[in-house]
Amino acid sequence: MAAVETISLATCEQDPALYNERMRAMKDAIELLSGKWKFCILLNLYNYGTMRFKDLQETSTGITPKVLSKELQELEENLLITRTVNNTKPVTVSYALTPHAIETQPVINALVEFGLKHRTKIKGNYLAQPPVGTPA
């Protein structure tokens, strides 16, 4: 019944099949990009362009080599990054975004924007509001 005002995503009643498809797509995306580090790595690659393993280890502060290695493998399997071995003195490996990874940019931007807004929202509410959700 009465939806939240100004929101009209409601495809569900017009077309349940489309709604289910969108739900499934969202779950796909979540499965693909979930975890603590995937978005972080992608954001770094957006900003710095091609990066080596060690660069990523340094910019993704806190990540361990094992986890970084695994995350990179998963991103590569999903065609979001490319892995290139360079024949340098000690071997180096370069990682870069694929064209397909551009599709994740709106997600990252939206996440960043939400994070920024949420932080100010929460700050503003700490002093202003009583604990919500325990109605009389």
Add this chain to the structure above:
Amino acid sequence: MAAVETISLATCEQDPALYNERMRAMKDAIELLSGKWKFCILLNLYNYGTMRFKDLQETSTGITPKVLSKELQELEENLLITRTVNNTKPVTVSYALTPHAIETQPVINALVEFGLKHRTKIKGNYLAQPPVGTPA
């Protein structure tokens, strides 16, 4: 160093402080919205408007009451949904999005769009491409 073409998010070299702020915001958002169910619940609320506990349990196929309860509490703590107890025959509880939750809509839409594109991309690549990432 050449960044992937057509991407110019590169705020990092112009303004490292801004970049760090954006990174932190993204991590905030991930911490808030991570997990298997949060986005699913939000999408359902977008589409159906106000929903009761049992409604959410049915539309979020596969979720158990315990997990649903926990997810709802966390969403409420973060001011994304409201909880209202109705004085009906057997007590019912209504959940609805807060105005602040509108900020998550771009994230959800972006996730859905990415999921849709990724699925067709992966399908197209299954037959067309050799295993990437094992360079000579």
Add this chain to the structure above:
DNA sequence: GCTATTCGTTACCCTTAGGAAAGTGACTAT
């Protein structure tokens, strides 16, 4: 031969997410 660098892998462990199943408490209907 010894050491350092780079990019990992392997083994081990611990914490958390999340699922299954049953119970609780308030209320209603029969």
Add this chain to the structure above:
DNA sequence: ATAGTCACTTTCCTAAGGGTAACGAATAGC
């Protein structure tokens, strides 16, 4: 009195995520 509904809560359990530390292959320098 008994049974059912709704919204959880509690208990128990497993699987996965993620951390630490050590090791390995390749190459280079001392």
